Amino acid sequence: MKQYFKIDEWRIIEEGFNPEENKVAESVCSIGNGHMGQRANFEESYSGDTLQGSYMAGVYYPDKTRVGWWKNGYPEYFAKVLNSINWIGIDIKVDGETLDLAKCKILDFTRILNMKEGYLHRTFTAELPSGKTVKVDAKRFVSIARKEIGAIRYSITPVNFSGKLEITAYLDGDVKNEDSNYDEKFWDEVSKNVSSGEASLVVSTKKLDFHVCSTMKFDIVQVGRKINVTADTIEKEKYVSNTVVLLCSKGEETVIYKYTSNVTSRDHEKSELINVSKAALLKAYELGFEALLEEQANAWADKWKESDIVIEGDSSAQQGIRFNIFQLNQTYTGKDERLNIGPKGFTGEKYGGSTYWDTEAYCIPFYLATADEDVARNLLIYRYKHLEKAKENAKKLGFSKGALYPMVTMNGEECHNEWEITFEEIHRNGAIAYAIYNYVNYTGDKAYLGEYGFEVLSEISRFWEERVHFAVPKGKYVMHGVTGPNEYDNNVNNNWYTNRIAAWTLDYTIEVMNYLKEKEPARFEELNAKLQIKDEEIAKWKDIVANMYYPEDKELGIYLQQDNYLDKEQILVKDLDPKNLPLNQNWSWDRILRSCFIKQADVLQGLYFLEHLYDDETIRRNFEFYEPRTVHESSLSPCVHSILAAKLGMQEKAYEMYLRTSRLDLDNYNNDTEDGCHTTSMAGTWMSVVHGFGGMRVRNGQLQLNPFIPGHWNSFSYKVMFRGALLKINVTSENLIVSNESENAITLSVHGSTYTVSGNETLNIAC
């Protein structure tokens, strides 16, 4: 594994400029605030290899799909995260010569992502083709405290000459998506305005008519003194700029402070966009860059207080886990329940749509433990709001009732178009049901069930009811034609995980129904007036729960991933010539499908979710059978194995699995970080630490901890928010120190013994 970035506990440091690593660094050093995000592109022109990316959360484009052979039921469009107005642009000319690092001799270069305070910092000294040398120091951030605001401090100093400096600050909406299916551009101009010192640009998407408005203001400071110059203005299609020409002397610094405000029609009336944007801009401008940056540092300090993990004795691991927590916090803040977590966050275009089952399976546990309850709740409500679309989706696929949530979505409609996934990877419905259970189990917020949860559960249950059928030869309910979490098998019958999560959903739905009938009868009546659940339906659900078919091998004592799994040629990954790995880059698809090799936890995903329903020996037998057949070619795979291994006391295995994702993007492990970071899998890494090494569970409303220290770590600590308490849990080789950083007392269990920690108290437990 290569290590490109320097190790530092709070910063990601690129030292020296390597054009071939530029897109990776652009991804890794991306900045975002939940409302918008920006890859670590250069402010000045760059003619080398780059992926320009500026994204506004929730602003997407329904691109025309591209399929080989159309199948009935395919969606008409593929929703794409949209590359939006470039608001960072500052072109520099020195005596008429453009500063472009692709054409300079670079004498020194750093690009640093400061995770503690939430900004990007770049410095370089570059010799232009003419021999003139300049020194640049550029800082920028998108504000956590003021979500519309992006601010840049860009400083330039002539090193070996005095001359004319031309600075062009611009807003450019004439951008495109690299992954546009037919090379189309997606934006139209609505309006623009530019005068000396400020500019605004409004663009709209060619479809769906999202409007985005960016405004900018700037100051120029030379040798510490703000100067007033009249800027030349340029207007082109979807483009506005100000150009300032200055004389500057050798060794003297010129700084441009560029402030931008970026708003969208998702949040404001279209007619108000310019006003709203300008108002926010003016406030930020008046506050000034340094004050804004201080505000930013404080906001990040608050985030770290709730979510930091500290690892002693392993700086590389420390950097890795902080990077993951930082990116997750940049991507989703939980303030807008219309948003969700894209697989690449704000770091790239790839995978288009914003929401996968990753959210429910991997991200919700992170937000549950590190943010207010409302954040996870909003992620659940997001799906509640898509329930009607999910019902339409089920209808479209020929079901008479029920809801099938999409595999990939922006607005609740399916965007994916590969039949074996779109139509068959239906276990996603189970994860959405499970997330409700998980949320209520963690928070104790049973009110959610009556408010939102039961409707979703009922409609998912109705889907499962129709999706199974009774197989006469087996005398059981079966489910044919599915793709399990292991996408290296398609269109199989009786995927154990899918059968299990389906039956579990039915069972849980009945349980919730009984709870509501008893505890919230009025609400239940109200709900049932809407849902009209018939007695026959409930009877059928019970019958399915009682008579679901689960493929298993009694001799081996394992569940079978699907019918006839053991008919496959059984080879272990360790016995495979490593030149075959990763399989998805070396093998044709049919060969992958025929093999016994598993992409990511499948049977084990079920045993992980439903751990409380299985004894350790059952889990161990399945783990020992399946893990050696698993190639972990999804970034979502190792964390589940790490947590299960930790639970089973297989500490080395747990650590080995943890290492496979903890620095996935920092070390560009899969050679694809240039497309963006694996944002959702970062939550899995967090889970490996907290649920795995920390052994954290919630059972019967109580927090349970069964920690151990992995690898060569000296100690580690993590933060957990649980039912009103904020705990710092520090695991050392001698003891477990629980610091209650809130006012509220909490009772928890450690290695099976129960303790109470009062508000603002610290408890030391010898381990």
Add this chain to the structure above:
Amino acid sequence: MKQYFKIDEWRIIEEGFNPEENKVAESVCSIGNGHMGQRANFEESYSGDTLQGSYMAGVYYPDKTRVGWWKNGYPEYFAKVLNSINWIGIDIKVDGETLDLAKCKILDFTRILNMKEGYLHRTFTAELPSGKTVKVDAKRFVSIARKEIGAIRYSITPVNFSGKLEITAYLDGDVKNEDSNYDEKFWDEVSKNVSSGEASLVVSTKKLDFHVCSTMKFDIVQVGRKINVTADTIEKEKYVSNTVVLLCSKGEETVIYKYTSNVTSRDHEKSELINVSKAALLKAYELGFEALLEEQANAWADKWKESDIVIEGDSSAQQGIRFNIFQLNQTYTGKDERLNIGPKGFTGEKYGGSTYWDTEAYCIPFYLATADEDVARNLLIYRYKHLEKAKENAKKLGFSKGALYPMVTMNGEECHNEWEITFEEIHRNGAIAYAIYNYVNYTGDKAYLGEYGFEVLSEISRFWEERVHFAVPKGKYVMHGVTGPNEYDNNVNNNWYTNRIAAWTLDYTIEVMNYLKEKEPARFEELNAKLQIKDEEIAKWKDIVANMYYPEDKELGIYLQQDNYLDKEQILVKDLDPKNLPLNQNWSWDRILRSCFIKQADVLQGLYFLEHLYDDETIRRNFEFYEPRTVHESSLSPCVHSILAAKLGMQEKAYEMYLRTSRLDLDNYNNDTEDGCHTTSMAGTWMSVVHGFGGMRVRNGQLQLNPFIPGHWNSFSYKVMFRGALLKINVTSENLIVSNESENAITLSVHGSTYTVSGNETLNIAC
């Protein structure tokens, strides 16, 4: 079912012009000669809905593929039948007003495909917007006798005015394919030349550099007298034309005779194309239209002598079967072993590539019985020539040896890109092996085995050897991850048909090897020096033959289409609400896959191919189980069922199945004839008559006949070429009349009794 064309035993007649049916008529009335083909587009401008199509056999384009999600092993391109130079164009202006049927009042209109003599004939009287009325009579054909030549006689008569007639005869290479994946044009201009009375145009494909050269000459005849006029010439990019302006009087006919010659770099040096084309053109021009047309009628008479089927008492059936035979003879003549039979022949672009397993499974029997042995032999050699590509294809998919022929191809490389087909519908390999058996069985040409057949068989056997694996729980060889002929099930395990045809191939390969060892030892040594077949391989082949797993249900006495087929919900097609049909237009793909419904013969395809290895009762049990579950949504399905039903004495069923394809395109049964005709399935219809109703088989080198008269036919007769004899077999309600139209005596079996018919003799057998 609608009937659009008039019934006529030798002609397809469209009476009255219906723009919404225009593309259907363009497909149905296409003309071709194996070298080139042309949809029944209008010569004059037409601004209405049309699919312009002019095709040169073997000239194709590797268009960029379009896939949803790329899978390892997918081909980089999709080869397309290429719309080529438009050579039919004759624009007409009347006093400056363009003749365009989309803008005229049409007083009468006929479009007639004369199948007996092989030409297209169109007449109409049209009133232009100005009120001027013209009468047009246009005949054209592509010559069977001179494959490069297309000739047109286009006559125009002013009905109610005298005025200025402007005739523009042109060659236009600025054409595109409607199915271009990214709307690109595929042609570049190479050269052009135009002078009064003649023109030439050479264009080349942007990839692969195929060159096509068309040349033209024309004569103008007014009131029966050839006139000399100087034409204006026009040159544009990829376009040349001659315009002649004439005065014409009311009621007086002006005729343009346009002769074109169309040659390609497949047949000639690029530098010679113009010369070759002009030489052929000049000969045709000197002969003149009427003589060429007589030559054409004679050539078609020869074809009909060999392949006609006559049905007494059912004109609709008569027209249908002749249409099918006509299209097959237009598409492939067997003269060029680099060519094959595209699924749409020369009647449309759809389905791109030229060769599917249709050729081996459906077309070879037709050509075996209705053309010289060389024709079928050339179709086999086509695959022999692609053997190296098929070996590369297997390597690409990770096999260490063996050959996997492509699903769709132009040049031996795979073009299809849907994993469940491309990588998994591998039974095509079996059909290619079976065709060798079928050819040798029919012709007795065992020399083919040593010359070509054994190499192909060996490499296919090697593929099967690696594609199966030993399943420990079953103690048998299994084959996982395949798609059988029933494409309504994907990625299944142990498709009975594929397992069976694989084992059969291995068995037949060993049989052929033993034959060669014994009868052609020298040739065998030579072959084996090349093939290096090891003893272990032969032992393994035998082991697989002996221990292949065949799913079956002993209680029902049937073979199972695949593992666990009976776990599906079992519903018969007759019990399905007809509004669900066709499934492929009404159901989502997963629903189709989960259902028990079958697209086309699958188990039954195997019992059809290997009929001689199974007793009638086994075939009957399987037929009675599977046919009621079959929706016949492939045009290739009914014929197999028709033949099996005929064999089992289920005469009504046999006729019902026959009717489903006999007029598929004439009656636009599937609403898709506008894209082109279902050319390959036409061979299946022919088989239904000859193998089904005619009960024709070849067993132990002898022709067997077990005929019956279906439906309300009075009698029917068909032609069969068999080992040097040409027979006309006439089935009446009283007797079977075998006329030997050759010099060679033949011994054949009718209803189990053996007869000998001498050369030029006729035998009457009472039935």
